[in-house]
Amino acid sequence: MIVAGGGIGGLATALTLHQIGVPCLVLEAVREMRPLGVGINLQPNAVRELGDLGIAEADLDRVGLPAKEWALVGLNGNDIYSEPRGRLAGYGWPQYAVHRGRFHLLLYQALVARAGPGAVRLGSRVTGYRKNTDGGISALVEGAGGATSEVAGRLLIGADGIHSAIRAQMHPAQPPIHWGGAIMWRGTTWAKPIRSGASFVGLGTHRHRMVFYPISHPDPATGLSMINWIAEVTVDSSEGWKQSGWFRPVATSVFAHHFANWIWDWLDVPALIRGADGAFENPMIDRDPVPTWRDGPVALLGDAAHAMYPTGSNGGSQAIVDARILGAAMVEHGVTPEALAAYDAKLCGPVSQLVLRNRGAGPFGLLNLVDERCGGTFNNIDDVIPPRERADFMAAYKAAAGFAIESLNKAPRTIPDGALAPC
Numbered sequence: 001m002i003v004a005g006g007g008i009g010g011l012a013t014a015l016t017l018h019q020i021g022v023p024c025l026v027l028e029a030v031r032e033m034r035p036l037g038v039g040i041n042l043q044p045n046a047v048r049e050l051g052d053l054g055i056a057e058a059d060l061d062r063v064g065l066p067a068k069e070w071a072l073v074g075l076n077g078n079d080i081y082s083e084p085r086g087r088l089a090g091y092g093w094p095q096y097a098v099h100r101g102r103f104h105l106l107l108y109q110a111l112v113a114r115a116g117p118g119a120v121r122l123g124s125r126v127t128g129y130r131k132n133t134d135g136g137i138s139a140l141v142e143g144a145g146g147a148t149s150e151v152a153g154r155l156l157i158g159a160d161g162i163h164s165a166i167r168a169q170m171h172p173a174q175p176p177i178h179w180g181g182a183i184m185w186r187g188t189t190w191a192k193p194i195r196s197g198a199s200f201v202g203l204g205t206h207r208h209r210m211v212f213y214p215i216s217h218p219d220p221a222t223g224l225s226m227i228n229w230i231a232e233v234t235v236d237s238s239e240g241w242k243q244s245g246w247f248r249p250v251a252t253s254v255f256a257h258h259f260a261n262w263i264w265d266w267l268d269v270p271a272l273i274r275g276a277d278g279a280f281e282n283p284m285i286d287r288d289p290v291p292t293w294r295d296g297p298v299a300l301l302g303d304a305a306h307a308m309y310p311t312g313s314n315g316g317s318q319a320i321v322d323a324r325i326l327g328a329a330m331v332e333h334g335v336t337p338e339a340l341a342a343y344d345a346k347l348c349g350p351v352s353q354l355v356l357r358n359r360g361a362g363p364f365g366l367l368n369l370v371d372e373r374c375g376g377t378f379n380n381i382d383d384v385i386p387p388r389e390r391a392d393f394m395a396a397y398k399a400a401a402g403f404a405i406e407s408l409n410k411a412p413r414t415i416p417d418g419a420l421a422p423c
């Protein structure tokens with residue numbers, strides 16, 4: 001099997017294929033794996049799958065920490081909504097807040113340790129695919145020096161991210177990337193964690209907010225954790241994204257003024273921003289869903305299939321779940337196009353709905369309601385959105401995102417222990 005792209009989705013796929021006895025080669029464009037990115041969340045459904053893959057909580061504790069709380073706070077510092085997360089909420093598995101780059105390297109090292117260094121071919125950009133007359137597939141590859149070659153296999157998984165070349169070939173008429181006007185600036189700062197010590201906090205309004213959460217256990221000597229933060233403003237997007245590139249390093253002075261007076265006795269946002277080494281600017285983008293992720297022996301996975309707004313903190317988690325559902329389909333149908341069809345039938349529809357739901361603000365939709373009903377200023381949130389309405393809103397989101405507590409806890413393993421794909 002060939003996997004195009006060695007990000008979180010591609011590596012989770014390769015680890016799953018190794019577990020079920022399917023030989024696989026990952027073709028990754030970058031020449032060197034480096035710990036890129038800042039914070040991401042791994043929801044309990046993904047942590048469960050990682051455990052089944054032999055990536056234990058002790059491993060995750062080296063690259064992050066279990067999240068304890070998810071909270072929305074208004075600009076006056078008053079709580080809008082808060083709830084426990086992970087085991088504290090009743091899940092059988094924790095939610096982890098991790099450093100994306102360090103988690104990515106953890107997966108890479110696990111794959112190389114299990115399947116050998118030849119499992120990932122770096123410096124290999126997949127530019128497209130060609131279906132072969134024997135029913136197999138060839139990935140068209142451009143090497144780091146520009147030389148082209150082909151790699152043949154039975155199936156090809158396009159896990160090559162939001163700018164996927166495989167998706168572009170599969171859906172040549174797909175619209176360009178969708179940007180709704182939100183610009184995110186992301187960074188990390190060593191600081192004292194607030195609230196529970198492992199709280200995800202969304203602070204502000206629908207169009208002007210700050211999200212932050214720790215992604216490391218506190219340093220025992222200083223008590224400081226690495227705090228991941230995302231400063232976000234929404235602007236008029238009618239003229240499209242004008243900057244070059246979708247993820248670029250910027251000085252914090254580019255955006256710090258938007259948050260200049262965001263100071264409370266429990267939080268100093270300007271100091272948080274000042275304390276960072278630098279930041280990355282990236283517009284909040286996704287892609288319009290496509291009707292299928294499959295073309296014969298080729299299937300899309302992870303962001304290539306369903307790039308979504310990060311409002312639900314589930315892009316990375318869904319990529320891991322995709323890999324496991326794909327593995328389960330192969331245990332049932334073998335390394336065949338039918339397995340890809342079963343995977344596509346199970347996920348493409350519901351996850352596409354989730355993409356659109358996240359575009360509508362995901363769980364941050366409560367902030368829209370606060371904006372609409374009181375312009376973002378309130379004394380007692382119960383007067384603006386009654387507790388029942390807040391709870392129902394969040395429950396509906398979680399059910400749609402696949403992390404409803406009861407159904408996840410009751411669900412059998414996605415891939416039974418020791419299961420292998422038939423040859």
Ligand SMILES: Cc1cc2nc3c(=O)[nH]c(=O)nc-3n(C[C@H](O)[C@H](O)[C@H](O)COP(=O)(O)OP(=O)(O)OC[C@H]3O[C@@H](n4cnc5c(N)ncnc54)[C@H](O)[C@@H]3O)c2cc1C
Pocket residue numbers: 004005006007008009010027028029030036037038039040100124125126127159160161162163164165186301302303304310315316317319
């Ligand atoms: C460098 C980087 C930094 C990120 N930082 C953050 C972050 O801070 N916070 C956050 O929430 N999300 C971040 N993300 C996105 C997040 O990792 C994904 O949304 C999620 O994990 C789904 O992963 P994925 O494997 O589907 O896609 P990705 O993580 O995008 O991985 C795709 C992989 O495919 C490779 N690739 C791309 N094109 C080709 C090609 N044509 N041929 C071969 N290989 C190719 C890329 O180099 C990459 O390794 C980042 C992604 C990247 C690539």
